[in-house]
Amino acid sequence: MKADLVIIGGGPAGMGAALEAHRLGVRDIFIIERDLFLGGILQQCIHNGFGLHLFNEELTGGEYAQRFIDQLGTAGIRVLTDTMVLEVKSGLVRAVNKDGVLEIQAGAIILAMGCRERTRGAINIPGSRPAGIYTAGAAQRLLNIEGLLPGKRAVILGSGDIGLIMARRLTLEGAKVLAVAELMPWSNGLARNIAQCLNDFDIPLLLSHTVVGIHGSKRLQGVTLARVDEKFQPLAGSELSVPCDLLLLSVGLVPENELSRKLGIAIDSVTNGPVVDQHLHTSSQGIFACGNVVHVHDLVDFVTLESRRAAAGAAAWLQNSRPRSWLAVNPGENISYVVPQRLTLPAQEDITFLLRVKKPLKNPIFSVTAGGVELIKKQRLVARPAEMAELKLPAAKVPANSEITIDCRGEEQ
Amino acid sequence: MYDVIIIGAGIVGCSAAYCLSRCQLRVLVVEQGPDVAVATSAANSGIVHAGYDPKPGTLMADLNVQGNALYPKLCKELDVPFRRCGSLVVAKAGEEDSLRCLLARGRANSVPDLAILGRDEILSREPNIAPDAETALYAPSAGIVSPWELTLALAETAAVNGVQFMFNTRVTGIQVKEDAVQAAETEHGSLFAPIIINAAGIGADHLARKAGAERYDILPRKGEYLLLDKDLDGFVRHVVFPVPTPISKGILVLPTMEGNLLIGPTAFDVWDREDLSTTREGLAAVGRGGLRLFPGLPLHKVITSFAGLRAVPADGDFVLRRSAKVKGWIDAGGIQSPGLSAAPAIGEKLVGLVAGLTELKPKVQLQRPPVRRLRELPLAERQEWIERNPLYGRIICRCEGVSEGEIVDALHRPIPASTLDGLKQRTRAGSGRCQGGFCQPRLIAIMARELGISPLAITKAGPGSEMLAGRLAKGEGE
Numbered sequence: 001m002k003a004d005l006v007i008i009g010g011g012p013a014g015m016g017a018a019l020e021a022h023r024l025g026v027r028d029i030f031i032i033e034r035d036l037f038l039g040g041i042l043q044q045c046i047h048n049g050f051g052l053h054l055f056n057e058e059l060t061g062g063e064y065a066q067r068f069i070d071q072l073g074t075a076g077i078r079v080l081t082d083t084m085v086l087e088v089k090s091g092l093v094r095a096v097n098k099d100g101v102l103e104i105q106a107g108a109i110i111l112a113m114g115c116r117e118r119t120r121g122a123i124n125i126p127g128s129r130p131a132g133i134y135t136a137g138a139a140q141r142l143l144n145i146e147g148l149l150p151g152k153r154a155v156i157l158g159s160g161d162i163g164l165i166m167a168r169r170l171t172l173e174g175a176k177v178l179a180v181a182e183l184m185p186w187s188n189g190l191a192r193n194i195a196q197c198l199n200d201f202d203i204p205l206l207l208s209h210t211v212v213g214i215h216g217s218k219r220l221q222g223v224t225l226a227r228v229d230e231k232f233q234p235l236a237g238s239e240l241s242v243p244c245d246l247l248l249l250s251v252g253l254v255p256e257n258e259l260s261r262k263l264g265i266a267i268d269s270v271t272n273g274p275v276v277d278q279h280l281h282t283s284s285q286g287i288f289a290c291g292n293v294v295h296v297h298d299l300v301d302f303v304t305l306e307s308r309r310a311a312a313g314a315a316a317w318l319q320n321s322r323p324r325s326w327l328a329v330n331p332g333e334n335i336s337y338v339v340p341q342r343l344t345l346p347a348q349e350d351i352t353f354l355l356r357v358k359k360p361l362k363n364p365i366f367s368v369t370a371g372g373v374e375l376i377k378k379q380r381l382v383a384r385p386a387e388m389a390e391l392k393l394p395a396a397k398v399p400a401n402s403e404i405t406i407d408c409r410g411e412e413q
Numbered sequence: 414m415y416d417v418i419i420i421g422a423g424i425v426g427c428s429a430a431y432c433l434s435r436c437q438l439r440v441l442v443v444e445q446g447p448d449v450a451v452a453t454s455a456a457n458s459g460i461v462h463a464g465y466d467p468k469p470g471t472l473m474a475d476l477n478v479q480g481n482a483l484y485p486k487l488c489k490e491l492d493v494p495f496r497r498c499g500s501l502v503v504a505k506a507g508e509e510d511s512l513r514c515l516l517a518r519g520r521a522n523s524v525p526d527l528a529i530l531g532r533d534e535i536l537s538r539e540p541n542i543a544p545d546a547e548t549a550l551y552a553p554s555a556g557i558v559s560p561w562e563l564t565l566a567l568a569e570t571a572a573v574n575g576v577q578f579m580f581n582t583r584v585t586g587i588q589v590k591e592d593a594v595q596a597a598e599t600e601h602g603s604l605f606a607p608i609i610i611n612a613a614g615i616g617a618d619h620l621a622r623k624a625g626a627e628r629y630d631i632l633p634r635k636g637e638y639l640l641l642d643k644d645l646d647g648f649v650r651h652v653v654f655p656v657p658t659p660i661s662k663g664i665l666v667l668p669t670m671e672g673n674l675l676i677g678p679t680a681f682d683v684w685d686r687e688d689l690s691t692t693r694e695g696l697a698a699v700g701r702g703g704l705r706l707f708p709g710l711p712l713h714k715v716i717t718s719f720a721g722l723r724a725v726p727a728d729g730d731f732v733l734r735r736s737a738k739v740k741g742w743i744d745a746g747g748i749q750s751p752g753l754s755a756a757p758a759i760g761e762k763l764v765g766l767v768a769g770l771t772e773l774k775p776k777v778q779l780q781r782p783p784v785r786r787l788r789e790l791p792l793a794e795r796q797e798w799i800e801r802n803p804l805y806g807r808i809i810c811r812c813e814g815v816s817e818g819e820i821v822d823a824l825h826r827p828i829p830a831s832t833l834d835g836l837k838q839r840t841r842a843g844s845g846r847c848q849g850g851f852c853q854p855r856l857i858a859i860m861a862r863e864l865g866i867s868p869l870a871i872t873k874a875g876p877g878s879e880m881l882a883g884r885l886a887k888g889e890g891e
Contacts, residue, residue, distance in 0.1 A: 084808035098803035100796045119848040121717030128690040131873035131880050135850045142854045148868055149883040173885055217687060218877035
């Protein structure tokens with residue numbers, strides 16, 4: 001089989017890229033999705049808040065996804081669900097499903113595999129290994145798709161959005177959420193989620209705390225929490241025993257780049273996603289990437305916008321547009337990472353930088369410099385690691401050949 | 414009424430069952446856990462040692478070397494992957510005497526092809542080894558195997574040859590009359606047999622006492638491990654040991670048969686025989702031990718950690734004997750390292766001990782049904798299997814590439830999976846880098862469907878470890 005464009009992943013990133021590619025004239029498009037339905041993680045997000053930027057509405061995850069699913073049919077985009085991509089080699093996408101092994105030779109590929117959750121094992125929580133320990137997303141799937149309750153008395157580790165949403169979700173289903181523990185001295189989640197998921201339900205948020213022990217040989221009986229110091233080491237004597245039968249882990253998302261690594265694509269060690277240029281082109285010719293597989297987003301609206309840029313990149317590639325040279329984009333002071341990590345020249349459109357700061361800052365000033373010259377400067381009210389920031393650099397300001405550095409300076413909170 | 418009852422379905426009990434299943438005997442294996450290989454046999458290093466470590470003249474030494482020699486043929490017969498990757502005991506400056514001692518012991522134990530390597534040779538074999546590694550004892554006959562895969566293969570072969578297995582059944586006492594074994598007492602009633610093989614692992618000494626047999630003591634010694642991700646590009650190629658300590662072989666680093674990197678174990682004596690918890694100090698010690706051998710070890714790629722208990726015999730050697738006090742009682746206790754390595758030979762030895770008590774008439778031994786690992790098949794074969802059964806085309810465990818067809822197969826094998834841990838051991842579903850985050854909800858649904866039970870009844874590891882607490886209340890109109 002042959003196709004112009006094969007998109008791996010049918011979540012918001014994949015669907016957004018497919019529709020935009022079609023709008024730009026690409027015709028032979030496949031979306032390959034491993035789950036039974038399209039929508040990716042949105043399928044299990046029954047809470048609203050999606051689409052505030054893009055549609056000016058507060059949709060549920062499913063409603064947001066449906067807006068895209070509805071358009072795929074009319075665009076004649078071919079969708080293979082319940083199909084797992086096994087490998088990609090020299091533009092050949094090999095996948096498997098109930099009909100057998102299939103191979104599609106693609107003109108361009110867009111990686112949109114999303115991310116997976118960090119596990120207990122990855123953060124080395126000591127203790128026993130009973131039933132009753134779930135990552136927050138897995139518990140969300142059980143609850144919202146299968147209608148099954150994973151436990152009745154919960155402690156949640158991690159105040160990222162998934163943990164916060166699940167705190168509210170469990171409470172609404174009659175479980176008792178005893179505490180949300182957060183390793184950092186500040187919460188990772190969106191401010192509105194702290195308010196609507198914890199404060200509204202009187203669920204205590206224990207900052208600078210972590211789980212230091214897990215008890216119960218068959219089913220979870222309790223956890224031990226402890227306060228941590230500035231180096232995130234548990235403080236002796238601060239231990240707190242919390243009887244519970246459910247521990248939810250919301251301790252980070254890891255972009256799902258097994259396929260990318262097997263392809264030898266250059267990976268950014270901070271984002272754990274592919275190094276990309278402003279067209280979301282990876283280091284592997286003809287392979288693009290967008291969405292959570294590149295870097296973990298907070299808002300699906302930004303995923304959709306990013307997927308449109310990737311689609312434009314793939315469409316241009318299929319029209320034989322080839323990059324001539326690159327310049328590096330470096331994260332500077334207080335910047336954890338910037339996407340894109342490089343710019344191809346000449347830059348024909350304005351560049352959208354998406355980045356995260358390392359520490360929360362009041363009155364931050366973002367500065368984009370190249371060769372000692374400041375290209376743009378932007379002041380904001382606040383910058384938080386938990387909220388991805390966006391900076392636009394007009395095409396005319398993209399330098400001809402010096403590396404770009406982005407810094408952020410402000411008052412620490 | 415049985416001819417032989419084996420208490421314990423770990424590697425020792427299942428090896429005995431496998432060997433006895435060649436004879437015309439009614440054999441029952443009774444196990445307190447929900448499955449084979451749930452205790453020590455599931456939580457060890459998976460090493461088939463070369464045999465230079467045990468003291469010459471001991472059962473440990475003899476059976477280690479004999480067992481090691483039996484591995485290639487046995488694993489081929491059982492279709493269990495086994496790799497003779499070789500081992501290196503790496504010495505730093507000042508530790509050379511330990512190596513010489515191990516070499517001498519190895520020679521006394523008839524371990525084949527031992528050699529002392531210099532720094533250059535070590536580097537060529539293990540490019541990532543610590544810069545201060547000076548010399549190493551190289552043992553080409555050492556290998557790696559999946560301990561639960563082997564235990565299951567032995568058990569299933571025994572099962573298709575008539576051996577019965579009873580799980581979730583704890584033996585609480587032994588009925589002895591006129592100094593002869595009568596029965597094993599359990600919560601579900603008495604199981605009668607004139608011969609009982611005690612392969613009860615950590616609890617073997619207590620059972621021996623209940624039978625009135627010659628006393629021995631088991632000291633539980635905990636070992637903690639870190640398991641790293643796969644695809645680390647052959648970072649470590651052999652089983653690599655430091656020089657041993659008085660109580661253990663040290664913290665080693667090795668590739669597993671499945672392709673992960675394993676580091677461990679620590680060695681810490683404990684009182685609580687049910688304590689399988691990992692500890693902060695233990696895991697930190699494992700990390701340090703690994704870095705001591707391989708300073709570049711990618712510890713950030715840890716995917717899980719676990720602990721196991723060794724059944725250390727207080728007298729220092731395996732307890733493998735017929736009781737002289739209680740007729741019919743056979744002990745197979747204190748099987749700590751090199752227990753896995755010795756297991757094939759222990760099984761044969763136990764048959765020999767049974768032979769002294771009853772007539773053994775041989776019968777043809779059938780093979781268990783083959784295990785399909787679709788991800789290992791060439792594409793054309795994979796296509797054929799999918800055409801036969803479309804469920805082989807639906808991948809459930811993304812990290813390990815396990816299809817729904819393989820999961821369904823595991824739920825209907827001669828010794829079927831009945832828990833999520835059992836599914837993981839048989840198919841690898843849930844043992845990858847996402848540790849079940851993606852597949853667990855699906856596995857629960859498949860198990861419930863195939864076993865015809867409510868998802869609320871699905872357990873991680875037997876009764877008491879149910880995965881779920883309830884169903885959501887349905888709304889009106891549903």
